[in-house]
Amino acid sequence: MTADMTTELGILVGNKWKKPPFVKRAWLRWLLIIGAGLYFIAAIYSIDVNWSRVYQGLDRGGAFVAAFFSPDFTSRWTDIKEGMTESIIMTVASSVVGILISIPIGLGAARNISPMPVYMICRGIIAVSRSLQEIIVAILLVAIFGFGPLAGFLTLSFATIGFLSKLLAEEIETINKGQAEAVRATGARWTQWINYGIQPQIMPRLIGLSMYRIDINFRESAILGLVGAGGIGATLNTAFDRYEYDTAAAILLIIIVIVMGLEYLSGIIRARVQ
């Protein structure tokens, strides 16, 4: 009786609208919710936080935040200047070398313009470069080549290859075939075909990606010093170890300003080439 009433009423006035769930299948939804809940409990439980230590640290955290408003550029200026110069030099050199190497590898890794064996080799190089993180590569290269910016330079060049070649190859794979065929139909050699049929189509993207990679290389160069591969990281680490927050804040502010400058510059350049 009541059931009939509700359905009849439902037909007359309509049911109350309910928000449709994000995952449609009910069992999958509940499985995800319960699984996530259980994982969350287990994860939180396995982290033992020393709250008294955290509480003690709040003063130091406050001191650090305060240091951002009164950064100390002067007392360690020689160290900061040297580290920053080294970081910038590593960034420039590794970006140039990395981009130059990644162009042929990118061409080789594009399925539509390269034969199968070349494609496999180039994709292999990209996969290796992408799956190894900068800092681990840096540790190994420091062990092999010794301390200094050379290890950092090689690390960043290697990392640039994986990033840039992959995105470049994807860009080449989506080019307009008509233009490339038209150039080939004029009797162009292979180099001319690449230079006039394909290069103009991918150039804007290549420039944009290169700018982005320079930005990343600079940010990464700031941490390579932690493992002895040159750059500002060593100075920063020392500043933290000695609890000189005002110097650390100064270094971080310089990094942020340079990154913002690079982003602004890359925005302008990308707007111009597109």
Added chain:
Amino acid sequence: MPVIDQNGQAVWRRRTTGQSMVRWFGWLLGVAVFLWCWNYISEATTWFFVWDAPRIADDIFGRATPPRWSYIDKLWGPIWDTLNIATLGTIFALFMAIPVAFLAARNTTPSALFIRPIALLIIVGTRSINSLIWALLLIAIIGPGVFAGVVAISIRSIGFCAKLLYEAIEEINVIQVEAITATGASRWQVMAYGIMPQIMPALAGIAVFRWDINIRESTVLGLVGAGGIGLQLSSSLNTLAWPQVSLILLVILLAVVISEWVSAKVRGAII
């Protein structure tokens, strides 16, 4: 179209003489800067070590193989910690990134003049500092351990997630928002029913994408003492236990490959 006169015949050229000169000088300047940088690096390098490098590399490889497989028993705990750092870090980062993204998007910010620049500053500030540096800082403040790693990863991810999210918010379909507004919904209801459903796929995609990156980053956080498998890597490196180092590197490589595969599958299912 630039042409050049050659024995009375017009020959096509890609650029005029002036354009070629400008380019030529640009390249010259670039090469000069690069050579100067290279000179600096070369002076700071002990070349004797570099010439000796093949022998050293061979030596290290000899010491590192075969990996010490039995060491895996001691790695399960750190692997679990690494997973937690990445996952919890991503979750906390999303909770903080959503408000920042709403404050930073031009169409939802309460004040484009005052609040938007602050939100953008948070995004740039957290994004431009690497998670290892955040970890160093947090270890100095709250002491070494997994917790410092979680906080470092979540702070670092705020900028990344908020940037992608606010771009998604700026691209939403206005008509749906207007429709919800027309029903007399409040500001919060418009957000929950007009904007959130539109950015939900983007949000899920960003979360999985960032989780993948965070797995990578959390494997090395231990190098500075912030928990995870990096701690084992660091202690093995310090004791020159190369067979353990090679095993840990294999585990990290595997973790990166698996997380990338999971992330690609999930994003494929969402989009």
